[in-house]
């Protein structure tokens with residue numbers, strides 16, 4: 029039975045064309061800064077996100093954690109959105125490695141007024157100086173939600189006016205750009221640094237890129253070595269990233285259409301609630317009124333549909349390169365039938 033795997037957009041397998049690009053990549057030792065394919069990828073991403081420089085790293089987690097470490101000192105505070113990936117899904121690295129304290133906003137997106145209210149300046153010996161605002165776009169736990177460009181401008185301006193730095197966790201910035209009919213570069217304005225993933229919807233087997241000023245990227249390079257992320261003939265993976273950007277970026281619109289189709293098929297079915305207006309990109313959150321998401325996951329697996337959970341009452345379904353419209357249609361039927369019978 030061919031499984032319909034909606035657990036995440038990380039489950040995609042490299043296509044035959046991507047594997048060919050990887051096999052044919054020109055490589056060198058990237059720790060010696062001698063890999064031409066890595067250079068090409070870093071230049072392309074810097075161009076797309078509009079930063080002076082960029083640095084390839086093995087994972088999105090390492091990209092975020094290096095960037096946060098480079099912006100802060102131990103004992104500083106970072107403002108984050110609700111259930112931010114850097115806090116919830118990066119193994120406690122913010123505390124364990126960056127050594128920062130977090131101030132979590134109540135919403136997946138937040139306002140300049142909330143940032144102003146949360147900010148603690150460096151003068152008070154009893155508080156922890158708020159040094160960084162980190163924004164996730166799209167918001168993963170927010171169901172692939174996109175920030176409005178106006179809100180990004182407002183929040184980043186306020187952060188800078190208060191003397192803070194700004195970091196964009198853009199693991200799915202590609203999706204936000206396609207969904208908003210805009211560019212990565214436009215969504216990145218106002219940020220001092222960004223991390224983007226090549227291994228989510230773009231479908232590469234690994235790799236993320238940090239963007240920032242030349243000086244910032246130099247500091248990140250040292251941290252990458254310290255964190256064990258310096259790799260050798262890694263142009264093989266960079267070639268997959270280049271192929272992914274060239275061939276799989278525009279088609280993210282298909283994933284968004286499939287996510288919307290899945291959500292629409294679930295609207296009005298018993299025991300499931302889907303907020304159609306909240307489906308901006310390739311993630312669909314499905315709220316259950318009774319029964320547990322884990323029970324649905326187990327039963328769906330038996331009939332060939334793999335789903336994820338997001339908290340105690342929500343299922344998470346993510347569309348990607350390796351699921352088509354027929355797949356999401358079948359998945360919607362399976363979810364609706366199982367949920368109704370719980």
Ligand SMILES: *Cc1c(COP(=O)(O)O)cnc(C)c1O
Pocket residue numbers: 086087088089090092113114164166167168197199200225227228236
């Ligand atoms: C996946 C993800 C990351 C981290 O990426 P990994 O490569 O899995 O470490 C960071 N932020 C968000 C929002 C993500 O979805």
